[in-house]
Amino acid sequence: MKITVINGTEKLGITYRLKEIFLSKFKGEAVINEYYLPKDCPDFCIGCTNCFLKGEHTCKDADKIGNIEKSLLEADLIVMTSPAYVFHTTGAMKAFLDHLGYRWMPHRPAPAMFGKRAVIITQCLGSGAVSAAKDIKHSLSWWGISQIGVFTGKLMGNIVWDKLPQKKQSELTSKVKRLSQKFACINYAKAAHTNFITKVKFSFCRLMQKSLHKADAEYLDGKYWAEQGWLGSVRPWK
Numbered sequence: 001m002k003i004t005v006i007n008g009t010e011k012l013g014i015t016y017r018l019k020e021i022f023l024s025k026f027k028g029e030a031v032i033n034e035y036y037l038p039k040d041c042p043d044f045c046i047g048c049t050n051c052f053l054k055g056e057h058t059c060k061d062a063d064k065i066g067n068i069e070k071s072l073l074e075a076d077l078i079v080m081t082s083p084a085y086v087f088h089t090t091g092a093m094k095a096f097l098d099h100l101g102y103r104w105m106p107h108r109p110a111p112a113m114f115g116k117r118a119v120i121i122t123q124c125l126g127s128g129a130v131s132a133a134k135d136i137k138h139s140l141s142w143w144g145i146s147q148i149g150v151f152t153g154k155l156m157g158n159i160v161w162d163k164l165p166q167k168k169q170s171e172l173t174s175k176v177k178r179l180s181q182k183f184a185c186i187n188y189a190k191a192a193h194t195n196f197i198t199k200v201k202f203s204f205c206r207l208m209q210k211s212l213h214k215a216d217a218e219y220l221d222g223k224y225w226a227e228q229g230w231l232g233s234v235r236p237w238k
Contacts, residue, residue, distance in 0.1 A: 001030040001188055004075035006068070008082030008093035010036045014161050015083045018153065018176050019121050022079070025180040033071050037092035041068065045098035053220060056102055065099045073110055076188040078118040078145070080136045084128035089135040097139045104142040105205045108224045111236040113144040114198070115191030119183060121176070123153035144202075144236065146195040151179050194237035206230055 003026060005019065023032060035041070043061050050058040059065060072078055082089040089097075102108055120136050122129040129152035140148050153172050158164055164172075210231050213222030225231050 001026070001077070002075045003030045003032045003077045003079060004068075004071045005032065005034040005079040005081065006072075006093070006096065007034060007036045008080070008090040008096075010039055011083075013083065014153075014155065014159065015081050015121060015123055017161050018123060018151065018172060019079065019081045021173055021176050022119065022121060022151070022180045025177075025184045026077075030077075033075070035068055035071070037090070037096055040064065041092070041096045041099065044095045045101070051099075051102040052107060055220065059099070061099060068096075069100065069103075069110075073112050075116070077183060078116060078140070079121065080118065080140070081121040082132055082136065084122055084124035084132035087124075087128040087131045089122070089132045093136065097136070100139065100143070104139070105144060105201050106142075106208065107221050109142075109144045109236070111228065114146075114194050114236040115238075116145050117147040117149075117183065117186065117188075117192050118145050119149040119151070119179065121151045123151075123155060123172075125155045125157075125159055127154065129153060141198065142201070144194075144198060145192070146198045147192040149179050149183060151176050191238060199237075202230075202235070 003023070007016070007019070009015065026032065041061070041064050056062060056065070082093045085091070103110055118140050120133045122132045124132065133150050133152055137148055137150065153175070155164060155168065157168060161169065206225070209222045209225040212219050213226055213231060217223065228234065230236070
């Protein structure tokens with residue numbers, strides 16, 4: 001089994017601790033590859049649209065993004081972590097997700113993503129963890145992933161683990177362990193189920209790409225969909 005972890009910060013704080021608790025269930029049984037932002041993806045997407053119009057290999061950061069994406073596509077389970085900064089995910093995580101805009105369903109989604117599972121781990125002093133998780137979940141779902149587990153933690157006291165009340169530590173630990181147990185029991189040899197909402201999104205995108213491809217057979221996105229067979233009867237799920 002392979003797990004790829006994208007950490008939205010290099011800080012080894014409470015989010016890191018919760019992620020380690022989650023992964024402890026898989027240690028010794030899975031190959032775990034971790035990336036830390038912004039170290040492993042230090043540059044912002046500048047909106048040049050090269051990835052959309054000319055191909056992802058033309059991105060100025062193609063070497064860094066390509067390495068991480070390869071790991072994501074090879075993973076059986078994707079884990080995304082981020083503390084909440086002003087009710088949203090970290091800027092580093094947002095910058096990374098922007099780089100993968102070409103993998104959204106209206107463009108060139110990777111077939112492998114439709115069979116994957118993912119987990120999002122966020123926390124905040126107050127109530128910002130939910131909106132931070134949504135930032136990440138938007139991208140994961142538009143990549144084609146249907147089965148996404150979400151952990152959101154409210155610290156309600158301190159942003160240092162050792163200064164949290166024992167009761168709060170136990171509450172957070174128990175919650176993340178339940179999520180870990182749920183995902184540890186999955187048979188990863190079998191692709192995840194693609195849900196109805198994902199199929200509806202795909203259908204609308206298919207109609208759009210069918211029209212674009214008819215108007216211009218060389219348009220990159222439409223050409224990609226045609227090559228995958230998606231403009232016909234082929235679908236990226238079983």
